[in-house]
Amino acid sequence: MRPLSVLAPNPPAPATWLLLALNVAAFLAIAAATGTLTLSVPAAVRFGALYPGALNRRDLLGGQWRLVASGFLHFSPMHLLFNMVCLASWGTAVERRIGTAWFVLLYGTSLVAGSLVASAEPHGVTAGASGAIAGLLGALLYLSLRRKVEMPLATIAATVALNVAFSAGVPSISWRAHLGGFIAGILACLVLEVAAWVSGWMLRCRFPEWIKLDLMLVPALAALSFPVNPAVLGASLVLYVIVVVKAADLALCRQHGLAAVAGAAVLAQAALLARAGAGLGTAGVQAAGVALAIIVLAHLRPLLRGLHDRSFVPAALQAERRRVRGL
Numbered sequence: 001m002r003p004l005s006v007l008a009p010n011p012p013a014p015a016t017w018l019l020l021a022l023n024v025a026a027f028l029a030i031a032a033a034t035g036t037l038t039l040s041v042p043a044a045v046r047f048g049a050l051y052p053g054a055l056n057r058r059d060l061l062g063g064q065w066r067l068v069a070s071g072f073l074h075f076s077p078m079h080l081l082f083n084m085v086c087l088a089s090w091g092t093a094v095e096r097r098i099g100t101a102w103f104v105l106l107y108g109t110s111l112v113a114g115s116l117v118a119s120a121e122p123h124g125v126t127a128g129a130s131g132a133i134a135g136l137l138g139a140l141l142y143l144s145l146r147r148k149v150e151m152p153l154a155t156i157a158a159t160v161a162l163n164v165a166f167s168a169g170v171p172s173i174s175w176r177a178h179l180g181g182f183i184a185g186i187l188a189c190l191v192l193e194v195a196a197w198v199s200g201w202m203l204r205c206r207f208p209e210w211i212k213l214d215l216m217l218v219p220a221l222a223a224l225s226f227p228v229n230p231a232v233l234g235a236s237l238v239l240y241v242i243v244v245v246k247a248a249d250l251a252l253c254r255q256h257g258l259a260a261v262a263g264a265a266v267l268a269q270a271a272l273l274a275r276a277g278a279g280l281g282t283a284g285v286q287a288a289g290v291a292l293a294i295i296v297l298a299h300l301r302p303l304l305r306g307l308h309d310r311s312f313v314p315a316a317l318q319a320e321r322r323r324v325r326g327l
Contacts, residue, residue, distance in 0.1 A: 023074070030047055044073060050115060051126075054066050067119075075127065075128070086136070091136055100212075111181070114131015131178065131181030134179075135184050141156050142186045146193070167179075204321060205252040205314065205317035205318050207252070210302065214265040215245060218269060224272075224276050248261050254314060255309055256309050259303050266303075270292050277289070
């Protein structure tokens with residue numbers, strides 16, 4: 001397959017810009033709450049920053065939520081600006097190449113991995129999107145080595161070297177978060193490429209991006225609604241991939257299958273949102289209602305398209321699967 005050029009006209013990168021907007025919105029909201037653009041250490045801890053022993057807390061929320069929340073906190077406008085420039089430039093290139101769903105998975109994996117490694121910091125408080133963004137740089141390096149993007153390898157290698165020097169030379173930067181995110185980005189790309197090759201032979205249809213996002217969102221909501229131990233969660237995920245993904249594949253191969261998959265996704269997410277929202281009181285129910293409204297609106301087009309399908313959709317999805325192999 002011809003490598004994607006990051007200089008040529010490309011499809012949009014909605015997840016990149018949504019993540020950028022969420023980071024800016026979080027910064028402005030915290031600035032409004034604290035009355036200052038500089039985030040102090042106590043305020044950072046209150047809003048979700050990582051600190052020694054944070055993950056070992058045994059209160060109502062525990063400390064695991066900080067693995068994600070810390071990735072949306074920034075200590076100053078310059079901290080935010082630097083990370084968002086990198087997110088905009090590297091994120092759009094990666095998302096356009098691997099697709100929105102896999103980009104979200106890669107970004108989230110790099111964010112959590114960076115936070116986990118940063119949590120080993122014996123002193124100080126850490127926050128910022130640096131771990132996730134380092135994962136994007138790792139992904140770009142992997143894609144360049146595999147000749148999946150038309151970005152010179154020398155340019156990416158120089159950028160990696162510059163970031164290594166910057167992380168090692170500035171004491172206030174958590175090199176652990178950068179290292180964890182960078183390695184996670186490379187490994188995530190490797191796993192995604194293997195999964196793409198395997199699915200190319202095991203599945204008959206190529207899934208649209210919204211179906212991939214649904215298939216990630218449903219188990220995430222289930223994990224929030226039904227807390228289980230890691231062993232049960234791992235076994236459930238394997239069963240989910242084998243049964244649910246194949247069921248969706250078989251449905252897409254049939255007339256009106258697109259509508260059936262979209263409808264099943266909405267129903268499953270509605271049930272899980274209702275359970276998760278009910279456990280959080282009135283505010284949780286309201287948030288679940290808003291989320292469900294957004295999900296329904298996002299699925300209206302495929303629902304209507306699937307209902308009016310005359311077997312053209314299955315043929316197109318199967319042809320697309322035969323055409324593409326790998327990332």
